[in-house]
Amino acid sequence: MRTAEIETLIRSGLPDARVEVMDTTGGGDHFQAVVVSPTFAGRGLVERHQLVYASLQGAMADRIHALSLKTYTPEEWQTAH
Amino acid sequence: MARDVMAEIRDEIAANKVLIYMKGTPAFPMCGFSAATIEVLQELGYPFAHVNILEDQEKREAIKAYSHWPTIPQVYVAGQLIGGCDIVRDLHASGELQKTLEAAFADETAQHRAIQAK
Numbered sequence: 194m195r196t197a198e199i200e201t202l203i204r205s206g207l208p209d210a211r212v213e214v215m216d217t218t219g220g221g222d223h224f225q226a227v228v229v230s231p232t233f234a235g236r237g238l239v240e241r242h243q244l245v246y247a248s249l250q251g252a253m254a255d256r257i258h259a260l261s262l263k264t265y266t267p268e269e270w271q272t273a274h
Numbered sequence: 275m276a277r278d279v280m281a282e283i284r285d286e287i288a289a290n291k292v293l294i295y296m297k298g299t300p301a302f303p304m305c306g307f308s309a310a311t312i313e314v315l316q317e318l319g320y321p322f323a324h325v326n327i328l329e330d331q332e333k334r335e336a337i338k339a340y341s342h343w344p345t346i347p348q349v350y351v352a353g354q355l356i357g358g359c360d361i362v363r364d365l366h367a368s369g370e371l372q373k374t375l376e377a378a379f380a381d382e383t384a385q386h387r388a389i390q391a392k
Contacts, residue, residue, distance in 0.1 A: 238361045243342050253344035259307065260345070261360050 194221055194256045199249070206248020207232055222258040229270045238264065279336040287350045291378050292322035295337050296347040299326055307359040308347045314366045315349070320375045352378040 196214040203212045203226065210230035217223045226245070233241045241264040246253055253260065265273060287293055292315070298304030300312050315322050327334040327346055338344050341355045349356050351374055356365065365371035 238364070239343075239355055239357055242357070242361065246342070246344050249344075254338075263360075 194224075194252065196224065199224060199226065199252070199257070199260075202250060202252065203228060203245060203248045206250075207244060217259075217261070222256070224257060224259070225261040225263075227263045227265070229265045229267055231267055233264055234266045234268075277332070279332050280340060283333065283337055283340050286323070286325065287353055290323040290350070291352055292320055292375065293350045294322060294324045294347055295327055295333075295350075296324055297326070297328050300324055304328060305346070307345075311347045311349060311359045311362050314362050314371070318366070318372060318375055320379055351375065 196216050199214045200212045203214075204210055207228065207230050209232060210228050212226065212228050214224055214226045217225050228241075228245055232244065236244075242262050245262055245264065249257070249260075294308075294311065294315065296303065296305075296308040296312065298308055300316070303309035303312055312324075325333065325337075327337065334346070337346070337348060341348060343355060343358065345358050347358055347362075349358070349362050356362065356371075356374065362371065365374070
């Protein structure tokens with residue numbers, strides 16, 4: 194799976210998100226994603242990850258073996274970087 | 275009678291204060307993410323139960339649907355999913371996991387102190 198495909202899927206589920214996906218091994222199945230979205234405000238980490246997983250529409254079941262996720266609201270992103 | 279794997283999951287989550295669904299066992303984790311998560315739990319030192327989903331294909335699929343969480347490991351504390359490997363590591367780094375576990379075991383700690391005080 195290509196990183197651009199994953200970015201598109203996440204943006205389809207979270208249209209207000211800034212998304213950056215990296216292929217961590219170059220093998221097309223281990224990824225790292227940073228997702229920044231105002232939708233995350235007031236939601237815990239579990240719920241944020243569930244939102245991202247839902248946007249991937251089942252790709253986690255077979256095409257993605259591992260996805261390391263970092264989720265931020267725009268404010269948290271400002272503070273962290 | 276047909277197996278009700280969702281009920282089994284619900285019961286084992288309710289029966290254990292800390293429960294990890296993992297690949298392999300704490301002594302022999304079969305995946306780096308499960309191994310890293312076990313390492314955090316062992317470092318914190320609270321007792322935990324585990325379910326090796328590699329031995330139960332039906333449960334392996336069911337647990338993903340149960341929690342709307344597509345990956346293993348999954349860690350439950352006091353009946354709630356607290357996350358997979360990434361979140362558990364983040365919560366550990368921030369000290370929040372320690373607090374969550376302290377709260378989950380608070381009643382036992384109080385009982386233990388009461389027994390010692392007698």
